[in-house]
Amino acid sequence: KNEVEQSPQNLTAQEGEFITINCSYSVGISALHWLQQHPGGGIVSLFMLSSGKKKHGRLIATINIQEKHSSLHITASHPRDSAVYICAVSSTNYGGSQGNLIFGKGTKLSVKP
Amino acid sequence: DAEITQSPRHKITETGRQVTLACHQTWNHNNMFWYRQDLGHGLRLIHYSYGVQDTNKGEVSDGYSVSRSNTEDLPLTLESAASSQTSVYFCASSESGDSGELFFGEGSRLTVL
Numbered sequence: 001k002n003e004v005e006q007s008p009q010n011l012t013a014q015e016g017e018f019i020t021i022n023c024s025y026s027v028g029i030s031a032l033h034w035l036q037q038h039p040g041g042g043i044v045s046l047f048m049l050s051s052g053k054k055k056h057g058r059l060i061a062t063i064n065i066q067e068k069h070s071s072l073h074i075t076a077s078h079p080r081d082s083a084v085y086i087c088a089v090s091s092t093n094y095g096g097s098q099g100n101l102i103f104g105k106g107t108k109l110s111v112k113p
Numbered sequence: 114d115a116e117i118t119q120s121p122r123h124k125i126t127e128t129g130r131q132v133t134l135a136c137h138q139t140w141n142h143n144n145m146f147w148y149r150q151d152l153g154h155g156l157r158l159i160h161y162s163y164g165v166q167d168t169n170k171g172e173v174s175d176g177y178s179v180s181r182s183n184t185e186d187l188p189l190t191l192e193s194a195a196s197s198q199t200s201v202y203f204c205a206s207s208e209s210g211d212s213g214e215l216f217f218g219e220g221s222r223l224t225v226l
Contacts, residue, residue, distance in 0.1 A: 031213060043203060043217040086155070090213075101215075103156040 003027050006087050006104035013111050019074040021107045023087030026068065033101065034061050034072050035086040043086075046072070077111045084108050115140045119204050119218035127226055132191040134221045136204030142216070143209045145187040147171075147179065149200040150220075156203065162187055163209070194225045 004025045013019050023032070034046040047054050047061040049070070054061050058077075063070040074081055088101040117138040126132050138145065147159040158171030160179040168179050176198060178190045191198055204218040 033215065035215075035217075041201065041220050043205075043220075045215045045217075048213055048215075088156070101156075101158065105153070105155040 002104070003091070003102050004087055004089055004104040006085075006107050008107060009105070010108045011110070013077050013109070015078060015111055015113050017077050017111075019077050019081075019109065019111075021072045021085050021087075021109070023070045023072070023104055024068060025070075025087075025089050025102075027089065027102065028092040029065075029068075029089040030092055031090045032063055032070050033088040033090075034070075035088060037084040037086060037106070039083070046085075074109075079111045079113050082110050117204060117206055117216050117218045119202075119221045121221060122219065123222045125224045125226065126194050128194060128196060130194050132194050132223065132225075134189045134191075134202055134204075134223070136187045136189065136218055137185055138204075138206045138216070138218075139185065140206055140208075140216060141184060142206035143184065144207045145181070146205045146207075146215075147177070147187065147189045148203045148205065149173065149198075150203060151200050159189065159202075160187075191223075194223075196225050199223060199225045 007022045031048055031050045033048050035043050036046050037043045049063050058075045060073040084106040086106045087104040091102050120135045143164045146161040148156045150156050157173045159177050162168050162181040165181055202221045205215045207213050207215045
């Protein structure tokens with residue numbers, strides 16, 4: 001069983017829809033990251049969180065440490081949001097280093113105009 | 114602006130050849146990481162470094178080596194390239210401690226024939 005599971009694997013939405021991507025993990029963590037990988041391949045860090053909720057523009061990330069679950073929400077989705085969204089955790093099993101991450105396999109989002 | 118760059122962006126080589134992928138960052142980050150990304154596996158950690166002269170093995174380190182002689186660079190060497198090392202390689206860096214936002218290079222696509 002993977003230590004970090006994302007759902008769904010693929011998601012197609014219409015422009016304007018509210019989108020939720022889920023991430024569940026089975027290890028103790030010091031932090032959770034949400035990353036965005038565009039079709040060109042570049043990877044950008046969206047959020048790093050260890051508790052609660054963070055918001056940046058139309059993106060919101062939440063984490064529930066007790067339930068070992070995080071969600072990434074996109075409000076008023078747009079075709080430019082089309083990308084692969086990757087969840088990753090800094091596991092305390094590996095010293096909790098922010099870069100020594102365990103990655104989910106990603107959620108491919110396609111937003112249609 | 115600070116940045117992290119990888120070179121070459123694309124490389125084709127033959128089995129058994131030595132290959133070095135370069136990673137250079139101007140963020141002055143102590144932490145640097147090498148990942149590989151393969152279909153069906155997501156991103157996996159190869160090697161990482163927390164500072165000059167410090168290197169550590171990651172999940173998939175066999176066949177790879179790194180050295181850290183200064184803060185800016187962490188070259189990744191494949192001593193004897195194998196077809197199983199055909200992949201896309203990403204370098205990343207982050208500050209020490211809990212601030213931890215990761216900055217990724219653009220990726221290097223390596224094909225071993």
